[in-house]
Amino acid sequence: MLHPIDWIVMLVYLGFVVAIGFLLKRHMKTSTDFFLSGRALPAWVCGLAFISANLGAQEVIGMAASGAKYGIATSHFYWIGAIPAMVFVGVFMMPFYYGSRARSVPEYLRLRFDEKTRALNAVSFAVMTIFSSGISMYAMARLIQTLHLFDAPLAKLGISAAGVFHVSIIVSALVVLIYVFFGGLSGAIYNEVLQFFLIVAGFLPLVWLGLKSVGGWDSLKTRVPAEMTHAWMGMQHANTNPLGVEWFGLAMGLGFVLSFGYWCTDFLVVQRAMAAHNMSAARRTPLIAALPKMFFPLLVILPGIIAIGLPTVHTLGVSVPAGATVAEVQAAMAKAESGPQGVHGQGIIPPKMNATGEAIRDSNGKVVLDYDLAIPNMLVKFFPSGLLGLGLTALLASFMSGMAGNVTAFNTVWTYDIYQAHIRPGASDAHYLQMGRIATVAGIALSILAAYMATRFNNIMDMLQLIFAFVNAPLFATFLLGMFWKRATGHGAFVGLISGMAAAALHHGLTLPVGAVAGIKGGWLGAQLHQYPSEMAQNFWTAIFAWSTCFVVTIIVSLMTKPREEKELAGLVYSLTPRQTEEHVAWYLRPAALGVGVLILAGILNIIFR
């Protein structure tokens, strides 16, 4: 139940969010101000916005859910799936993004390759980013509805329990609309930085209380299967670790293709680095972001592991020896579950219920757990009124900044790469600024549409994940070749991209993960050429195929087509750009040094939690 103090905390936060939008209004004089914050922000602000833009509540809830399901191996998504890519983009790619003065990622493609490559990227990105925004909105509204925490106060306003969903969507859309419409990218970035500090403020006490309650990390290790507290255990083969993927698939699929594909080419994050006040700051942005990113597993994944390690609510006295494998625990629980006491979850995670109130079971008859409730249940369990308001505010903040980040990326790509490039070139800057504002309203309206589509098609999140892999994986090959091989041509890039996407679709259509039905999960081309031990493995290998196909095809077609004059490519390709020297900056602040430092730290964390 929510106490007035929780409301006060939430309203203080919302008040500041809206106020920031209004305070920034008078600084939005040019389109550069609106779309790129005038390229005037300090590196630390850009760095925190860089990770926050990516840290939607789906990540917070999802990572904790993953932690409850797979354990600390989830941290691979950070330590392998993000850190190396962030170092790479800061040290090697930012000089081209920032130095080319491109105002967006598609615009870099236009400068380096040609208009059709830019258009392909712009359109696919615009569509994906709107869907992302809508799904963020949907996920938040769904969560608010499930928690039933807002039911009572809203009932006093005459809103039914079902109406809570609609109210959440409208209110969140309105708040984001206000601060992006008036504050532009700066409004989004400032609120992302606010969100970062709020997440730390909301989750640090949760981790502390949770660990204290189970008796510390070492005690937690005895309460859950051994694989859950060792990130690298059983990684030689797919079937000996919880993720269901072996180290090569993990390193290449996640570590290389998917993570580099995202962090190096997704305009949502790159835009935040482009807003920095000079080249040095732009390069340091992803590196600064990598530091808190590294420690986030301890903030979001740990609560998930704790949630499942706590004594199960209706405990049936299931006891397993320390270091028991996942299979042994499951066997013991299955035995207890089939007894007279009925169905229960694990730890403080309840079973997933269907509409008639029955527990959902998988094909083996085992109860399916609702892992997404890990964080909400942890918050409600440990936080008294007051702090609970802070925890919920942190969740709310991350949902909204996930939306706002997508909306700012959308309005920039729409205005510069689609509208200015194809619909109305040559207009005044004020005209494009106005267009940006209109695009903001349209973007939010479309997001609301996408959110309601998600209610009708419950596979929409899976679809979006899929499309991301289809689009981002080959894109990274295109960028690698574009930035580091001067011979790459526009035709090569375009054909390569399309081939990569087709290869991804082909691979996905011909393979299926174990236990899945042909359809959205794969195998829709009729034949099933291969079976993967897990969905994640299939995902990673789809990405690997997509990337490799794009890479090879781009090279072949580039060699068959005429390249541009080398002087046109100066500043856009590694071999045609003078080396960056940062003599005015102390050696330990230079990108290369920072990058090495970050990688060493990440390596140490991997060793500690191996």
Place this chain on the structure above:
Amino acid sequence: MGLDIRWPIGYMFVIIGVVLASYGLLSDATIYEQSLGMNVNLIWGAILAAFGIVMLLLARFGKKSQQELADARNQNERPAPTH
């Protein structure tokens, strides 16, 4: 960007910190059974307020960096690529 973000962050955490800490002082002690007996509202509220104050101090005495950024911004006014 004209508005140093440390001001809103500082003020917000001071306000939230003070609100939480005050509630911690005024609330019934029984609600803290779930947080392992500790008055987390008071403790964490005080810590957040202190963080907010640090932010405000940085904003106040970091004025020099703001000026440098404004100068950099004036130099940044190069035209965007043409189409």
